[in-house]
Amino acid sequence: MLPLLAFVPALTAAAPAPAVRPAWINVLPAQPGRVYGLGVAPLGVEAAAVRQASDNARADVIARLRANVKADTQITTTTQESRTAGGPATGSRTQSTQVGTEVQARAADLPGLVVEETFLDRPGGTGYALAYLDLAIAQRELRARLDARKDELAAKPAEQGVRAMLVEAQALKKAHADLVQLDDLAGLLGGGGGDPALRAEVLRTRLETERRMVAARAALTFGLAPSPGIDLDPEVKGVVRNAVLKEGMGWSDRDPLFSITLSVRSANSGVTVGRRAWWDYQRTPDFIVAQGSMTLTLVDRAGQEYESLAIVAKGVGVNEFQADSLLLADYRAKLGKAVAAWLADLAKW
Numbered sequence: 001m002l003p004l005l006a007f008v009p010a011l012t013a014a015a016p017a018p019a020v021r022p023a024w025i026n027v028l029p030a031q032p033g034r035v036y037g038l039g040v041a042p043l044g045v046e047a048a049a050v051r052q053a054s055d056n057a058r059a060d061v062i063a064r065l066r067a068n069v070k071a072d073t074q075i076t077t078t079t080q081e082s083r084t085a086g087g088p089a090t091g092s093r094t095q096s097t098q099v100g101t102e103v104q105a106r107a108a109d110l111p112g113l114v115v116e117e118t119f120l121d122r123p124g125g126t127g128y129a130l131a132y133l134d135l136a137i138a139q140r141e142l143r144a145r146l147d148a149r150k151d152e153l154a155a156k157p158a159e160q161g162v163r164a165m166l167v168e169a170q171a172l173k174k175a176h177a178d179l180v181q182l183d184d185l186a187g188l189l190g191g192g193g194g195d196p197a198l199r200a201e202v203l204r205t206r207l208e209t210e211r212r213m214v215a216a217r218a219a220l221t222f223g224l225a226p227s228p229g230i231d232l233d234p235e236v237k238g239v240v241r242n243a244v245l246k247e248g249m250g251w252s253d254r255d256p257l258f259s260i261t262l263s264v265r266s267a268n269s270g271v272t273v274g275r276r277a278w279w280d281y282q283r284t285p286d287f288i289v290a291q292g293s294m295t296l297t298l299v300d301r302a303g304q305e306y307e308s309l310a311i312v313a314k315g316v317g318v319n320e321f322q323a324d325s326l327l328l329a330d331y332r333a334k335l336g337k338a339v340a341a342w343l344a345d346l347a348k349w
Contacts (some may be wrong), residue, residue, distance in 0.1 A: 018087060034135065035135070263297075288320055
């Protein structure tokens with residue numbers, strides 16, 4: 001007789017049920033106060049696929065918001081040349097800033113943007129992620145940032161004088177950069193149905209900060225101080241002046257906050273800083289090289305020296321005229337960079 005166990009059928013492990021594809025892969029959810037996005041990634045390493053799909057889902061939310069932003073704003077600030085009776089011109093500046101609606105906000109900068117769910121379709125070799133933006137959370141955090149920035153802008157400086165002006169100009173520049181980002185983010189929220197009053201308030205604060213920034217930088221006036229033994233050529237003076245005005249700073253021929261003194265490499269005394277007075281030539285069979293050197297020193301009203309900078313310029317041409325022209329172009333470019341570097345470093349003193 002066969003054992004009783006021989007008649008019991010063998011037990012086999014049940015196959016796992018296939019995962020059910022969530023509905024949001026085909027149709028995104030619709031919920032008031034939220035903007036959804038879908039991310040997809042190829043399924044290689046599963047952890048990497050989840051990360052990539054999540055990043056793509058957040059980017060999809062940003063893209064959907066950006067597609068709904070319609071408005072475009074142009075901000076133009078102009079300061080005309082002014083002249084007192086019988087006095088010298090103080091310079092002019094024109095600044096134009098385009099505020100594009102195709103905002104450059106990154107997903108990491110937008111509060112309230114989260115990944116809600118992920119799904120791995122192993123048979124299909126694809127990873128999916130569902131992200132959404134909570135408009136209420138995003139608006140609350142952006143408004144908190146705006147209020148904090150407005151409090152900083154309303155604070156009175158702790159000191160007076162030239163250094164206080166430098167610190168204020170630097171603080172306004174930093175605040176303006178933050179408000180540009182806030183304006184971008186608030187514009188995105190407006191594209192998703194957020195409160196338009198937030199964007200309007202951010203834009204008003206940004207415009208006011210830009211006006212203050214332009215005024216603060218214009219109050220930082222520069223001028224050329226008499227250099228012992230040097231008769232400044234008008235062309236050289238114009239290069240220095242234009243470099244300062246290009247950076248949005250003020251220019252004054254009388255009593256500026258900062259004076260720039262200039263010296264040249266020359267064995268002659270009483271040299272005129274003009275054409276061919278501060279450079280020399282090297283000749284080869286095919287080319288002429290014009291090269292020269294100037295040193296500029298920045299000093300404030302109190303006599304504090306901030307920085308000295310040597311500028312070596314060179315121009316290579318087939319004749320002296322071409323070499324001279326290229327040398328002066330090289331000098332102008334390097335002088336502009338030198339002035340920009342000065343202005344960026346002044347607030348650190």
